[in-house]
Amino acid sequence: MKTGRGNGEPGIFLRAALVLLLAAAMVGVGLALLAPPVGIGLGAAVEANLASSGVGNSVTAVLLNFRGYDTLLEIAVLTVALVGVWALGPAPRIEESDASPILLAMNGVLIPLVPVICGYLLWVGATLPGGAFQAGAVLAAAGVLFILSGQRPHVPLPGRSMRWIAIVGLAAFLCVAVGVMNGERRFLEYPPGLAGMLMLLVESAATLSIAVILAGLFIGGRPEGEP
Amino acid sequence: MSSALLFACAGLGLFVIGTWGLVLRAHLVRKVLAINIMASGVSLMLVGTGAMGAGEVDPVPQAMVITGIVVTISATALALALLLRLAHATGRPTLPEDRERDLMDEEGR
Numbered sequence: 386m387k388t389g390r391g392n393g394e395p396g397i398f399l400r401a402a403l404v405l406l407l408a409a410a411m412v413g414v415g416l417a418l419l420a421p422p423v424g425i426g427l428g429a430a431v432e433a434n435l436a437s438s439g440v441g442n443s444v445t446a447v448l449l450n451f452r453g454y455d456t457l458l459e460i461a462v463l464t465v466a467l468v469g470v471w472a473l474g475p476a477p478r479i480e481e482s483d484a485s486p487i488l489l490a491m492n493g494v495l496i497p498l499v500p501v502i503c504g505y506l507l508w509v510g511a512t513l514p515g516g517a518f519q520a521g522a523v524l525a526a527a528g529v530l531f532i533l534s535g536q537r538p539h540v541p542l543p544g545r546s547m548r549w550i551a552i553v554g555l556a557a558f559l560c561v562a563v564g565v566m567n568g569e570r571r572f573l574e575y576p577p578g579l580a581g582m583l584m585l586l587v588e589s590a591a592t593l594s595i596a597v598i599l600a601g602l603f604i605g606g607r608p609e610g611e612p
Numbered sequence: 613m614s615s616a617l618l619f620a621c622a623g624l625g626l627f628v629i630g631t632w633g634l635v636l637r638a639h640l641v642r643k644v645l646a647i648n649i650m651a652s653g654v655s656l657m658l659v660g661t662g663a664m665g666a667g668e669v670d671p672v673p674q675a676m677v678i679t680g681i682v683v684t685i686s687a688t689a690l691a692l693a694l695l696l697r698l699a700h701a702t703g704r705p706t707l708p709e710d711r712e713r714d715l716m717d718e719e720g721r
Contacts, residue, residue, distance in 0.1 A: 393712045395636050403635055407628045418620050418661065426662070428670040443671035444678070452675060459679045466686030470693040477696075518682055595682075602689035605696065 439580025441512040448516065449584040453573040457562060460555050460591055467551055467598045476542070476606035484534050492534045499527035507592050511581065517554075517588040521595025528600035542608035547597050554594025558587050620660030626653030638713040640695045640705045644688060651684040 431443050431451065438446035448456050503520045510516030561583050562573045570576065575583050601608065630650030634643055655677045662673030699705040706713065 393638075393710060394714065400636070403632065407631060411624060411628055414624050414657075415621065418617060418624070418664075422665055426665045426670040427672040428665070428668040431671050432668060444674050447671050447675035448678065452672070455676070455679050459682050462683050463686045466690045469690045473693050473697050516678075518678060599685070602686065602693075605689075605693050 437577055437580075439575065439577075439582075439584055440510075442510060442514070442516075444514065445510050445516050445584075449587065450575065450580060453562070456591075457555075457558050457573070460558060460594065463595065463598045464552060464555050467601050470602055470605060471607045474606050475609045476604040479532065488530075488534055492530050496527050496530060499523055503592065503596075507588060510588065511585070517591040518595055520588075521592045522599060524592065524596035525599035525603070528596065529603050532600070532604065542604070544608040547601060547608050550593050550597040551601060552594065554587075554591035557590035561587050614664065616660050616663035618660075620657045620664065623653040623656030623658075623660055626650070626656060629653075638706050638710040639715045640698070640707070641692075644691045644695065647691070648684065648688060651680065655680055 428443075431447060434451070435441070435443055435446055438450045440446050440449070503524045506515040506520040506523060507517060508515075510519070561575075565575055565579075565583070566572055627650050630646045630648075630653060633646030634650065637643060637646065658673040658677050658680075662670040695705060702708075704711060704715075706715065
């Protein structure tokens with residue numbers, strides 16, 4: 386559309402239509418927000434069943450037990466995204482510049498601390514905010530800091546072990562989900578006594594996978610040679 | 613105005629801003645950023661509406677938002693990797709139909 390704004394720039398009609406659409410959406414959703422709530426929410430239902438979930442934190446109970454499907458598919462999405470990124474080609478080499486002394490000093494303190502923080506977040510997820518994703522993200526951040534720091538030992542990326550660790554979370558979750566099935570129990574329906582332990586097992590495997598997947602997404606390609 | 617309602621309205625605003633950017637900006641990095649802003653808006657609105665009811669904060673929207681954040685991160689990473697390959701292959705960080713457009717958005721449109 387020729388509008389005097391240059392070739393292919395969005396025209397006045399497109400902009401006007403977008404303004405109308407967005408204004409309508411804002412008014413509609415805004416009115417819905419101000420209206421009295423129509424549902425009572427699921428807080429009470431979660432609270433009532435928390436004792437049988439195996440953990441004391443309601444968000445973790447929803448994530449790993451009541452809505453386990455969501456989390457299983459979420460880990461599947463992460464794994465598929467990593468496969469997609471790695472399928473595009475080998476990882477580009479990062480051009481190194483001299484690292485600032487602040488980054489190096491921070492790395493010296495932070496990277497050794499990260500496994501401790503990661504373990505704490507994973508363990509505390511049973512009763513307080515925390516859990517597999519948070520712990521995995523912290524662990525991945527350590528990997529990213531290590532890749533970014535200018536002064537690191539020249540080691541190639543462990544491509545083979547990265548591949549295995551990337552799928553261990555999905556594999557463990559699927560094994561547990563299928564393994565708990567018997568006559569009465571269905572897919573992902575944990576036996577009441579073992580729920581806490583099984584969820585910790587799934588979360589530990591998921592933490593490792595999430596860390597490797599996030600770091601693998603950061604390097605932006607198949608791990609071959611040095612980053 | 614309760615703080616939960618404020619969060620929900622801010623989320624709605626972020627979603628609208630993100631949609632505007634996604635439709636009108638040609639540079640694909642801006643489009644990816646716009647999708648991220650939209651996702652943040654949706655998350656903020658979900659958490660806000662989950663906290664609006666009386667009594668306990670509903671944990672289900674919070675769990676959904678954690679899942680949503682993970683999906684957004686992986687989608688963003690895949691989009692950026694595709695974008696890098698596209699820019700490398702074609703020399704321009706845009707879709708083919710936007711090839712002629714002004715990428716710097718100098719008018720601040």
